[in-house]
Amino acid sequence: MEEDSQYLLQKHAPRHQSCLIRGESHSSHEVDGHDLFICGIIVVNDRCVIMKLFTVGPVACYPEVLEVMGHQMYSHRSKEYFALHYETVRLLQDFISTKNEIFLFSSTGTGFMEASVRNCVRKKILCCINGSFGERFAEVAEANGVSVVKLAPPLGEPISALDVDEMLSKSPDIEAVALTHNETSVGLINPLKELVASVKKHDRLVFVDAVSSMGGTEIEVDKLDIDVCFSSSQKCFGVPPGLGIGSVSEKAMNLSATASNKGWYFDFKVWEEDQKKGRGTPVTPAIPQIAGLNTALKMIERNGGRKWYFDLYKDRNQKIRRGIEKHGLSTFPRRGSESPTVNCINAPEGVEGGAIYEKMREKEFELAEGYGPLKKKTFRIGNMGYIEMGDIDLMLDALGSVISSL
């Protein structure tokens, strides 16, 4: 990525910036006689402003991804689509080091939570919970008629591989373990390798919610032996939302083959059949997002591959973390478990996280509010998608002046 944020200015500014807005609505405006929808742009003092995004998803997308998002559509039964489809699957397989089938669901990552449970679990699952998205996995499992055992350390603490080992020893009827690799809501990353090893020691299935980690840090699916490893387009790959991606092991696939009551939309066997027969997907695929993901994966390849991308995430996050500390701020999770993709930051004494979020918006930076029980006490700075180093400096400067003003 040689381009900097000038790209956004070029893309939007000619028509959007510094333009006076008619009407009351802050979402849709008539400008120069065109009725247009403002995206990534807000209205401050009657002026259109391009926000610099440090969101936690959907995140800022790469310019070349946005370009293909705007391409004309075509049939998903054409050879052009099939070429796109199978190339994207292969690129993803390489990226997460797996020979497992990878499905491109017309859904979000949560679709894979539902799918994992419905296809592979008959009665009981262990859900490891570090925050709101671990809670969601448990909620989804319960809604799908499965009995849920919860392992939920205090907020900010990672899951312990020893605890998982103990629980599985005690409960031989637990068929599968659900892990949130990176918990977006509290900015915490779990020790994936150790956790998966604990599960595999007991020969149970493991489902990994890698929504905010896949792309931002290495995951070796086959080496670890992960049964379902899923993510979404709108996080580390810097692609718009609307696409769920996930790998499914042979063991998980065999369980799906004999599952009853698994529904149709997320039936792994239905997806496998079309994929293996060269027909792509059983339902219409989200072509723009798939083309966007394809573009992002090739951009990564061109720049040096996965390692280059993971290093980029490390460098950016180091810069963000140092800046935070310089401003006297601390991150919420236990030291050593801080996420490389989402920083969850404690608001200073007496200040609400939401106030910092709003003040940063006024300075044209879109961060993220705290989530769930941490909504008031924290705010979050995303390190996913299209972020330039220079913009991190600007964001940290703005954050410094917001903190001292409050």
Add this chain to the structure above:
Amino acid sequence: MEEDSQYLLQKHAPRHQSCLIRGESHSSHEVDGHDLFICGIIVVNDRCVIMKLFTVGPVACYPEVLEVMGHQMYSHRSKEYFALHYETVRLLQDFISTKNEIFLFSSTGTGFMEASVRNCVRKKILCCINGSFGERFAEVAEANGVSVVKLAPPLGEPISALDVDEMLSKSPDIEAVALTHNETSVGLINPLKELVASVKKHDRLVFVDAVSSMGGTEIEVDKLDIDVCFSSSQKCFGVPPGLGIGSVSEKAMNLSATASNKGWYFDFKVWEEDQKKGRGTPVTPAIPQIAGLNTALKMIERNGGRKWYFDLYKDRNQKIRRGIEKHGLSTFPRRGSESPTVNCINAPEGVEGGAIYEKMREKEFELAEGYGPLKKKTFRIGNMGYIEMGDIDLMLDALGSVISSL
């Protein structure tokens, strides 16, 4: 829509057209040092060609829709997203004349098949089948553990309201009836008003698959009293795929409230809660497609509203139908039941539909092959999305020469 197909030329030609292609792949090319994905464009004799699309979904999208598809992303928990979300819901409610809640699913239309069955049917459903998508509804219902009664007239015949009436009289345990308004696979439209009236006479639920009709012909949801009426972004609205849209009646919602085993992803009550509390959607929404749909709906409003759009579909289809007849070709369904949005055309004696499809591709027109049991005997010409009158003339001329050459 004042623009003509020049737009596509302007959009793609500077970089894509008449350029020599390196490498073997016909899907991804290096042109001028850029690795780019070719969409709506194929390679003929080493030359990039912009296809004119008469597909049956995904269909050609409006230029202004494609423009917003390429806009930068932003948080789905921001006030900018909420403004887009609720405005789009309101525009859709107006469009299909309903006060029912409309959900914007991060899925395709098939997600609403699964949702209808899981939320509202306990034991038995009547599926009315005119072709592959009626079959799919039945398959989805069975996969969700419901007993399916089928009403399937010979291919090409519409569903008879009298038959529905009779079946419901005989079977008081049928809780709901699934109808395909417009069967894309055979190019047939059913008499919706009469069919829904038959169902309502017996006070049963009615689910309408309006995937290839909503937008192309009038549907008055509240007047007819349709319980679930769903469609997708990639058909008559001329928006890329990846978004399911559907209205849900109070009666259907009440059934969902007491349903067990309904899963989470498509739980109407989960979606209702977030929508009513001002939080938009429970999972990350497909923001680009929602922005695209919003743009399409406003374009329709600006041009004179629904009536203008339905008239446009009528005029275009009349032109296509006349052209077909002029070439000595006939449409597959019973006379009077021909779809206004998809023409399913009998291939001439001794010619396979697929041959016509391929020959038309060589002439730079992308039609659609026949589907299911009609794959060899027919081909299809879509009348959905962004189609210019002038392009219909060109397509019909090309079709004439293909027919006489075969």
